[in-house]
Amino acid sequence: MTYTPDAIRAITLSTLRLPLSVPISDAKVFTGRQKPMTEVVFLIAEIETEQGFSGHGFSYSKRGGGPAQYAHAKEVAGAAIGEDPNDIQKLYSKLLWAGASVGRSGVATQALAAIDIALYDLKAKRAGLPLSKLLGSHRDSVRTYNTSGGFLNASLDEVKARATQSLEEGIGGIKVKVGLPDSSEDLRRVRAVREHIGDAPLMVDANQQWDRATALRMGRRFEELELVWIEEPLDAYDAEGHADLARALDTPIATGEMLASVAEHERLIEARACDIIQPDAPRVGGITQFLRLMTFADQAGLDLAPHFAMEIHLHLAACYPREPWVEHFDWLDPLFEERLETRDGRMIVPNRPGLGITFTDQARAWTTEKVTITA
The missing domain is CATH 3.30.390.10 (Enolase-like, N-terminal domain)
Incomplete structure (x- = not known):
């Protein structure tokens, strides 16, 4: 044929x-x-x-x-x-x-x-074929964590309730936003969530709002909570600062979501500025560019946790040689007829052809x- x-x-x-x-x-x-x-x-x-x-x-x-x-x-x-x-x-x-x-x-x-x-x-x-199978996958499910329940506009009680709901729905980890002007309030919220969810995976995200001194001080305070990672502690383009922080802390550093090209991520990788890289396929130019970036990240021995757009990133994360994470957001649910399944802390790659999504x-x-x- x-x-x-x-x-x-x-x-x-x-x-x-x-x-x-x-x-x-x-x-x-x-x-x-x-x-x-x-x-x-x-x-x-x-x-x-x-x-x-x-x-x-x-x-x-x-x-x-x-x-x-x-x-x-x-x-x-x-x-x-x-x-x-x-x-x-x-x-x-x-x-x-x-x-x-x-x-x-x-x-x-x-x-x-x-x-x-x-x-x-x-x-x-x-x-x-599902997109993951076309590209060549390593797995049929990916570890997943919830972000949409941990924003700073939510009260601590709301964050804890959403964390419980997420874990009951089969989502594996919980991410909580930090970076408030009052650092003691950040510590109070994160400690309360850690106590609430026990030993379930927990991450924090400062959304680039700390300076270098604050990031180091907060990173050391968070060490006792055994976080999976600290995300975007510094400005997204401060590769040197991230590298210093990654060397100083036991907790892994994650960043990369705000970068808008493969070249920008290459600088991050060359500087050893993170332990976990978080590219976003729509932001870097699509799947063609994301696949290039995955090769560089794997060669550098980095873990992968793509940002947002789980409907796309689930397929790509399934193709990464190292065990990755994918971010669970429920914001996009009204856009698609289908729902991605979560079970036992993992998101299941759909077996529908292509991305497996249909607009509503x-x-x-x-x-x-x-x-x-x-x-």
């Missing part, structure tokens, strides 16, 4: 605004750097081919940048029309050069991520702009 070349017939781009049920606050709100988050803006790419195959992917932005992603994608997507959808790396390069004047990170590549992810979804569906009617109703690009 020989392969008959296919061609991309149309790319439909849309943007939607997902409202959050309550305004969300992390340490960046308490330091005055950001306002509470009330919505997440998504860029959706849906690709159709001449032979009738289709795939969809998404990128996203929190607080700012969503309209810019949509505008850039509209400008460059036409470069993929008529091309073979199976040539994903070639297409990524072509789209990158179509918008080269605005660079190779940030909005420029986040706009491409939705298209790149859609191409992988399409290719896996064509093969009749509600997602369509939240769409604010849409365009279809053809020849």
Whole structure:
């Protein structure tokens, strides 16, 4: 049996605004750097081919940048029309050069991520395989931890109740946000959660809001709580500071979610700035770039815990040679017909073709702009 070349017939781009049920606050709100988050803006790419195959992917932005992603994608997507959808790396390069004047990170590549992810979804569906199996997985389930229940806008009682619920639902670990102006309150909350959940895996996340001295002091205070990791203790681009902290503390350091290119992560890796790297496929440019980054991280002996977008990252984490973590968020539930299963502390990789997700009617109703690009 020989392969008959296919061609991309149309790319439909849309943007939607997902409202959050309550305004969300992390340490960046308490330091005055950001306002509470009330919505997440998504860029959706849906690709159709001449032979009738289709795939969809998404990128996203929190607080700012969503309209810019949509505008850039509209400008460059036409470069993929008529091309073979199976040539994903070639297409990524072509789209990158179509918008080269605005660079190779940030909005420029986040706009491409939705298209790149859609191409992988399409290719896996064509093969009749879950994306993880197309890429070559190491496991059929991944350790998982909950983040959406541990934000600073929630009272301690609410955090503990959500932690109980998460563990009862088969989620393995609990992450709690820290970085309040009053460090003693951080310690009180985290100690209370540790006592509440016993020896279940526990992580904390400062969202870049400590300076070097505070991070070291807090890291030492947290040592007794046997945390799985301390996340983003310093500014995301302070590779040297993270490296010093990683050497000074027994608790592993995790960071990387805010970086917007493979090159930025390479600097982190070369500096030995973390024990656990946390890339985000939509932020670094899609699956093509994420796979490059996984190779670098594995070569450096790092653990992996991708940020957000579990519907994408579950498949990618399943392909990492070392045992990874995947972050459980329930915010995106209204967007998809399917639910990811959690059991015994792990998230089960779905056996549906591609990413295994279908957008809901509600997602369509939240769409604010849409365009279809053809020849």
